[in-house]
Every structure is written in structure tokens, then in C-alpha cells.
Amino acid sequence: MTTASAETGRRAPASAMTPRARMLRALLPALSLALVLIAIAWLNPRAISYFGFSLMLNLAIPIALATIAQMFVIAGNELDLSIGTFVGFVGCVTATWLREAPLFGAAVLAASIGVYALLGALIHLRNLPSIVVTLGMSFVWQGLAILILPKPGGQAPAWLLGLMGFKPPLMPFPIIAAIVIALVVHVGLMRTSYGAILRGSGGNPAALGRAGWSLLRTKVTLFALAGLFGVLSGLSLIGITTSGDANIGNGYTLLSIAGVILGGGEFMGGIVSPVGAVIGALTLALAASPLLTFMHIPPDWQVAANGAILIIVLAARVLISRKGS
Amino acid sequence: MAILARPWIWSFIGAALVWLATVAFTGGHGGGGMITAALSLAVFMVIVGVGQMFVITLGPGNVDLSLPANIGLASAVAMTVMDGQDSLIALGLAAALACGAAIGAANYFLIWALRIPPIIATLSASFIIQSIDISFGRGLQIKPPPGFAAFTNLQVLGVPVLAILTVLFTVGAGVALNRMIYGRSVLAIGQNIRAAWLAGVKVGRVRFLTYTLCGMLGGLNGALLAGYFRGASVDLGNEYLLASIAVVVIGGTSVAGGKANVPGVWGASLFLVLLLTMLNTFGVSAGVRLLLTGLIIVGVITAAGGQTPASR
Numbered sequence: 001m002t003t004a005s006a007e008t009g010r011r012a013p014a015s016a017m018t019p020r021a022r023m024l025r026a027l028l029p030a031l032s033l034a035l036v037l038i039a040i041a042w043l044n045p046r047a048i049s050y051f052g053f054s055l056m057l058n059l060a061i062p063i064a065l066a067t068i069a070q071m072f073v074i075a076g077n078e079l080d081l082s083i084g085t086f087v088g089f090v091g092c093v094t095a096t097w098l099r100e101a102p103l104f105g106a107a108v109l110a111a112s113i114g115v116y117a118l119l120g121a122l123i124h125l126r127n128l129p130s131i132v133v134t135l136g137m138s139f140v141w142q143g144l145a146i147l148i149l150p151k152p153g154g155q156a157p158a159w160l161l162g163l164m165g166f167k168p169p170l171m172p173f174p175i176i177a178a179i180v181i182a183l184v185v186h187v188g189l190m191r192t193s194y195g196a197i198l199r200g201s202g203g204n205p206a207a208l209g210r211a212g213w214s215l216l217r218t219k220v221t222l223f224a225l226a227g228l229f230g231v232l233s234g235l236s237l238i239g240i241t242t243s244g245d246a247n248i249g250n251g252y253t254l255l256s257i258a259g260v261i262l263g264g265g266e267f268m269g270g271i272v273s274p275v276g277a278v279i280g281a282l283t284l285a286l287a288a289s290p291l292l293t294f295m296h297i298p299p300d301w302q303v304a305a306n307g308a309i310l311i312i313v314l315a316a317r318v319l320i321s322r323k324g325s
Numbered sequence: 326m327a328i329l330a331r332p333w334i335w336s337f338i339g340a341a342l343v344w345l346a347t348v349a350f351t352g353g354h355g356g357g358g359m360i361t362a363a364l365s366l367a368v369f370m371v372i373v374g375v376g377q378m379f380v381i382t383l384g385p386g387n388v389d390l391s392l393p394a395n396i397g398l399a400s401a402v403a404m405t406v407m408d409g410q411d412s413l414i415a416l417g418l419a420a421a422l423a424c425g426a427a428i429g430a431a432n433y434f435l436i437w438a439l440r441i442p443p444i445i446a447t448l449s450a451s452f453i454i455q456s457i458d459i460s461f462g463r464g465l466q467i468k469p470p471p472g473f474a475a476f477t478n479l480q481v482l483g484v485p486v487l488a489i490l491t492v493l494f495t496v497g498a499g500v501a502l503n504r505m506i507y508g509r510s511v512l513a514i515g516q517n518i519r520a521a522w523l524a525g526v527k528v529g530r531v532r533f534l535t536y537t538l539c540g541m542l543g544g545l546n547g548a549l550l551a552g553y554f555r556g557a558s559v560d561l562g563n564e565y566l567l568a569s570i571a572v573v574v575i576g577g578t579s580v581a582g583g584k585a586n587v588p589g590v591w592g593a594s595l596f597l598v599l600l601l602t603m604l605n606t607f608g609v610s611a612g613v614r615l616l617l618t619g620l621i622i623v624g625v626i627t628a629a630g631g632q633t634p635a636s637r
Contacts, residue, residue, distance in 0.1 A: 079444075081567075122627065129580035132626045135567055139619030146612035254390075254448055261445050267386055300460040307452030314449075315439040 024320045029263045029279040032313045036286050043294035050172055057174035058240055060285035061164075062087065064178055065233035066252045067259035067281040068185055068274060069226040074260050075189070075272045076222040077202045078123065078130035082138035083230055083256055086112070087249030089141040090234025095154030095244030102157070109231050116227025117220045124219040138253070145246035152245035156238045164239030177236075178278050185274035198222055202270025259284050262313055283313075333577045336592030339625060340599050347603040357483060363598045364488040365478075365553070370594035371491050372546045373565050374572040375498050376539035378590055380443075381573055383535055384515040384582035387443050391432055391451035392543045392569055396562025398458040399424045399547030404467040404557040411472035418548055425544020428454060429537035436536070437529065458559050467557040477552035487549065492591075499587040511535060515582030572597060575625055596625075 040056075041048045047056060066083055073080040090109060098105030119137065123130050166173050189195040200208045201218035209215050233252070238244055261267075262283060263276030287309045292302045344363075348356040373392050380389045399421040407417035428450065435446035469477075479486040502508035510531040513521040522528045546565070551557040574580055575596065576589025600621060604614040 126627055128626055129574060131570065131580055132574045133623055135571060136619045136622030136626065138567070139615045139622065141619075143612045143614070143616030143619060146615065147610070150610075150612065258445060258448065261442065267442055267444070300463070301456045303459075304453040304456030307449035307456075310445060310449040310452075311435060311439065311441065314441045314445060318440040 021320055025317060026264065026273075026276075028313070028317050028320060029273075029276040029283070032262070032316075033279050033283045033286075036283055036291055036309075040286065040291050040294055043291075047290065047294065050170075053175060054167070054172040056286060056290040057172065057178075057282065059237075060174050060282050061177045061181075062233045062237035062240070062249075063252065063255055063259065063285050064181055064278045064281040065229050065236060066249070066256045067263070067277045068181060069229035069233060070256035071185075071260045071263075071265060071272045071274065071277045072189075072198075072222045072225040072229065073130070074257075074265055074267060075199055075202050075270050076120075076219055077205075077268055077270065078219075078222075079257070079267070080134045080226060081131060081253055082134040082141055083226070083233075084249045084251060084253030085138045085141040085145065086116075086227075086230045087234045087237060087252050088246055089145040089148075089249075090231050091238045091241075091248050092145040092149040092154065092244045092246055094160070094235055094238040095156055096148055098160075099155055099157040113224055113227035113231060116230070117224040120220040120223025121216060123223075124216050142246060142250075149244050149246055152243065152248075154244040156242045156244075160235060160239040161242060164236060178282060182275045182278040185278075189272075189274055194221075199270040199272070202268070202272075255284055256281075258310055262310070264317075333586050333589030333592050335625075335628075336576050336589050336596050340592055340596040343596060343599040343603050347599070347606050350603075350606060359599070359602055361480065361483045361485065363595055363602060365485045366598045367591070367594040368485065368487045368491045369546055369550055369553075370565070370568050370572050370597065371495060371590055372542050372549070373569040374576070374590040374594060375495060375587065376542035377569040378573045378576075378578050378585050378587070379498075379502075379511055379535045380539045381570075381578060381580060382511050382515045382582050382585040383532060384518055385580075387515075387582065388570065389429075389432065389447050389536065389539050389543075390444060390566060391428060391447040391454060392539075393560075393562035393564075393566045394451035394454035394458065395425055395428045395540060395543035396547035396550060396565060397557075397559045398428070398454050398461070399544035400551035400557035400561050401458055401462040401467060401547075401559075403544075403548035404469055404551050407470050407473060409468055409470050411470045414470055414473045414476075417470075417473070418545070421544040421548035422541050423544070425540040425542065425547070426537050427540070428543070429540020430533070432540065433533045433536035437533070455559070462557070462559060467551070469552045469555060473552045474555050477549055487553075495587055495591060502585055502587060507531065507534065512583055512585065515579075515584070517583075568597065571622060575622070 037048075046052060066087055069083055070080055073083075090112065093105055093108050093112075096105075097108060119133060122128065123133055164173075168176060189198065197208065197213055198218050198221060201213075201215055201222070205215055208218070234249065237248065241248065259280040260272065260277050261280070263273055263278070263280030265272040265277060284306075288306060289302070292305050295305075297305050344356070344359065347359060348354075373396070377389055377392065380387050402424045403417040403421035406420040407413045432443075432447050432450050435441050435450060436443050439446070441449070477487055481489070500508075502511070510521065510526045513524065513526050514528055514531060518528060543562075547557070547562060550561050554561070572590050572593040575593035576591075577586040578584060578589065600618060601614070604617055609617070
């Protein structure tokens with residue numbers, strides 16, 4: 001798997017960068033978030049309040065969780081094109097079975113994480129392109145979601161509504177949740193020894209294999225973690241929207257990939273950042289609609305503005321890393 | 326049995342099996358009509374599939390996600406230029422090609438000048454194109470000229486003329502890929518971009534050409550789709566995002582790049598179209614149809630197997 005070497009000719013490896021450039025680059029996701037926040041504060045000062053943030057960041061939690069799920073897959077040099085429809089599937093299970101028959105619903109969700117783990121095994125053992133396998137799975141999840149819930153409807157379980165409607169003092173719930181998600185995943189993936197092994201499976205699989213680690217196990221673990229966070233994303237989404245829809249998560253596939261890259265991740269080499277990914281997801285969630293609404297951008301051009309924001313942030317990132325090398 | 330060793334043969338076998346299953350189900354009725362219909366629809370997948378194939382062959386990470394938006398915009402541009410008049414068909418097609426080429430060139434500009442990974446670059450571009458299309462296409466009365474609509478639906482002895490032309494086009498694409506400097510350069514870049522550069526391949530120019538070519542094919546597809554379905558719309562190309570990637574990979578082209586397969590694109594397109602026809606004939610619900618489509622894609626790719634690590 002020498003695919004990463006093709007890229008090195010064009011992109012400076014992190015180690016070749018000066019400390020200042022490296023720091024700048026690590027700070028870039030936070031800077032872009034700050035920029036979006038400043039823009040919002042300038043355009044509509046009233047939005048910068050407890051209530052404003054609760055409202056604007058409402059959908060940030062499921063997006064952040066889906067982005068983390070995608071990040072685990074990308075850490076292993078793979079790509080998950082099915083995470084969006086998977087979130088939709090989880091949402092449909094949550095809005096129907098999980099409320100009516102909690103045990104059965106929980107079992108289905110656990111089994112779906114198992115399917116993710118199996119996919120990891122299949123991709124590794126048969127050396128399949130993950131893009132195609134997950135592409136196929138995206139149809140499977142959507143089909144299952146439509147079978148479970150042919151029309152939008154269902155209802156979120158009461159405990160989930162209570163959890164997502166939680167209003168802590170001082171700081172809005174979405175911000176607390178984002179910090180907790182970022183910290184938990186950061187400690188798990190960046191600060192534990194097996195976390196380093198997991199990232200290593202994307203960085204240099206051959207070396208890892210020779211050192212005696214099972215690449216099958218790392219791939220299965222990464223995909224199972226992606227499945228787990230996909231389930232969490234679907235649960236939180238239904239906790240917010242209160243009812244299910246088979247197509248509810250479709251946009252999350254591309255959003256999650258963009259979030260990971262915005263947060264400083266790379267498609268190759270096991271280079272990911274959980275904190276960056278969560279910040280990237282928050283940036284996307286804020287830039288997606290609140291900012292554009294305040295800027296009075298007509299609805300026709302909101303999608304274009306999203307694309308432009310992505311391009312600007314990534315171009316800035318590349319400029320910084322090129323200057324440092 | 327050398328032919329069985331060719332990776333593309335499996336997609337044709339798959340297509341034949343699906344057709345046989347459907348004909349067996351209907352008791353032998355409509356087999357010929359089914360092939361005609363499948364050819365008509367497969368054409369659109371083949372056209373974008375070939376473009377996507379060249380892009381994917383450039384190496385890991387290269388993919389064009391802007392095709393659906395491209396198709397939508399080009400269909401609107403073509404229909405606007407044609408203005409419902411048969412005399413303006415050629416001009417409209419040229420406009421669609423130019424629109425697609427501009428989108429492809431813009432994609433490559435983002436990838437080359439701003440060094441954005443192609444997945445994100447083409448994705449961001451597609452957002453912008455989509456907005457342009459929505460803004461541009463609003464309130465337009467977008468119908469193809471009668472002559473153009475008739476042409477895209479024309480058949481000779483049950484074979485769509487468009488399919489014959491597309492077969493000729495894919496033969497040309499095969500020659501370009503395997504026998505011309507351009508195609509060999511694409512393959513070389515996909516196998517090892519640095520080695521290709523050291524060997525004197527004009528990497529930048531070839532990549533630019535490839536993205537532009539893919540954009541042009543997207544544009545052409547948009548115009549043809551608008552003719553076939555008698556109207557342009559923003560979401561005309563939506564299904565071609567996944568389909569264009571799926572036909573390339575099922576057809577035996579390596580996602581890791583450097584290995585392309587033109588006949589496989591035809592086989593895989595026919596396979597996917599016939600598969601959908603079969604599931605429709607069986608009268609299954611939308612959910613079951615999606616579920617089976619997904620399972621069959623995963624099953625096919627598992628059976629066909631991945632590349633050996635050494636060749637990646």
C-alpha cells in the first residue's frame with residue numbers, strides 16, 4: 001500500500017514544516033471557526049447569546065458525531081460513503097423500534113455496529129476498495145430505512161428528547177457536548193497506545209504489520225468505532241428533530257468528509273485530528289445556514305457560499321503548509 | 326479461456342444473468358424491448374462513466390464529484406441555446422460541451438492552484454455550479470427542440486442510435502487509452518505520479534486535459550439527457566454521482582488508479598440498468614430495490630475481488 005507516496009511529491013510532510021507553520025496549521029480549524037463566529041457577531045450581535053448558540057448549533061451535535069465516525073474511517077486510509085444513509089437508518093430505527101420495543105431496537109443498533117465491523121474485515125481480507133463497498137452499503141442502509149419507515153414519521157423515545165433538550169446553566173448544551181465529544185475521542189485516539197496503533201494502520205500499515213500488530217483488528221476496530229459514532233449521530237439527530245425520515249441523513253456523507261478535512265485531516269497517512277474534526281463540523285454547521293441567513297445571501301446562492309467557504313479555508317491551509325516547507 | 330481472465334467479462338456475464346432472470350420471470354415476454362430500453366439508459370451511464378474512468382485512473386483520490394451539478398447546468402444551457410429550434414441543435418450541443426469543459430477546467434484549477442484534494446475541490450465546485458444552475462434556470466421554459474428529442478429517442482431495428490454512436494465513442498476512448506500518448510500518460514500517472522513526471526510525462530497538462538474531458542462528457546450527457554427526457558432540470562444528473570463511480574469500479578477499473586477498463590464500463594452500465602429493470606419487473610418496493618441493489622454491488626465487488634497489494 002504505497003499509495004501515500006504518490007502524494008508526497010506535491011505536499012510537504014508535517015515533519016518538514018517549521019514549528020511555526022505547523023502550529024499555524026493546527027490552529028487553522030480554530031481560526032476559521034473564530035472567523036465565522038466573528039462574522040456572525042458582527043452581522044447579528046444578538047445571536048451571540050445562550051439562546052442564540054443553542055439555536056444555531058442545534059444540529060451541530062449529530063454533524064460532529066458523524067464527522068468523528070468518518071474520521072475513524074479516514075484514519076485507516078479508507079472512505080465511508082455510506083455514513084449519511086447509515087445515520088438516516090439509525091434515525092428510523094430510533095423513531096420506531098427503539099421507542100416501541102427498546103430491547104429489540106437496541107439490539108438492531110448493536111447489530112448495525114457489528115455490520116460496520118464486518119465491513120472493515122471484508123475490506124481488509126479481500127483488499128476491496130472501501131469507496132465501492134460503502135457506496136453499495138449506502139443503498140443498503142437507505143433501503144432498510146425506507147422499509148422501516150416508508151413515510152417520514154415515528155417518534156423519538158422520551159428519554160432521548162429529554163437528553164437532547166437538556167438546558168444546562170451558563171453554557172448551551174451543544175457546546176458542552178462538542179467539548180465532551182472532542183475530548184473523549186482525543187484522549188482515546190491521540191493519547192492511548194492503541195490509539196497510536198490505529199493511526200499507524202493508516203500511516204504505515206506495512207511497518208505495523210511487521211511489528212506484529214493485526215491489521216485486520218485495527219481495520220475492524222476503526223470501522224466498529226465509525227459504526228458506533230454513526231449510531232450516536234443518528235440518536236442525537238432524532239432527539240433534536242423528534243421524528244424520523246429515511247432521507248434525513250443523506251447530506252451527512254459529504255458534510256462529514258468536508259468536516260474531517262477542514263479539521264486538518266488528510267485522506268492518506270492516518271493524519272487526523274479529533275478536536276479539529278469537531279471544530280470543522282461546528283464551522284460547517286454555523287457556516288451552512290445561520291451565517292448565510294445573517295448575511296442576507298439569497299437562498300439560491302447559499303449552497304454556493306458553502307462551497308466557497310470550503311475552498312477558502314482549504315486554500316488557506318495549503319498556503320500555510322507550503323510557506324512552512 | 327483467455328477471455329474469462331479479462332476483468333470486464335464478469336460485468337457482461339452479470340448483465341446477461343440479470344436479463345435471463347427477468348425474461349424467465351416474465352415467461353419470455355419483452356426480452357427484446359428490455360434490451361432496447363437498457364441500451365438507451367446505459368448510454369448515459371457510459372458517457373459519464375468513461376469520463377469518470379479517466380479521472381479515477383489518474384491515481385488515488387482523483388474523482389469528479391461535480392458531474393451531477395455539471396449535468397444539471399449543461400442541460401439548462403443546452404436547452405436555452407437551442408431555444409426549441411431544430412436549427413440551433415449543433416450550437417446547443419457546442420454550448421453544453423463548452424459549459425462542461427469550463428467546469429472541468431475550474432475543477433482542475435482548484436486542484437492545481439489551490440492544492441485542494443480532488444474530492445473536496447469537485448464537491449465544493451459542485452455546490453457553486455448547483456447555485457448557478459438554480460439561479461440561471463429559474464423561470465426558464467426548458468424543452469428540447471422536437472428534432473433533438475426525436476434524435477435521442479431514435480432507434481434502428483430496436484437498437485438506439487445513441488447507443489451505436491456511444492459504442493463508436495467508447496472504441497475511440499479505448500484506443501485513446503491504450504494506444505495514444507495521452508492515454509498512456511494517464512495510466513503512467515496513475516501508477517506512479519513521480520515516476521511519470523521523471524520520465525518526462527507532462528503531468529500537469531495531462532491531468533488538466535483529463536478533468537476538462539470529464540467535464541465535457543458531463544456536459545454532453547446533460548444535453549442528451551435533456552433531449553431524451555424532454556426537458557432540463559436541476560436534479561437531472563443526481564443519480565449519476567454514485568452511478569458514474571459504480572460503473573467504473575464494477576467494470577474492473579482500479580480505484581487506486583493506473584489501471585483502466587473501457588469495455589467494463591459498458592458491461593457494468595448494462596448490468597446496473599438491467600438490475601433496476603429486473604427489480605422493477607419483480608414489482609418489489611422502493612426499499613427492497615435499494616437494499617438489493619446495494620447488496621448486489623457489494624456482492625459483485627467481493628466476488629470480483631480487490632487488487633493484490635503488490636499492484637497498488
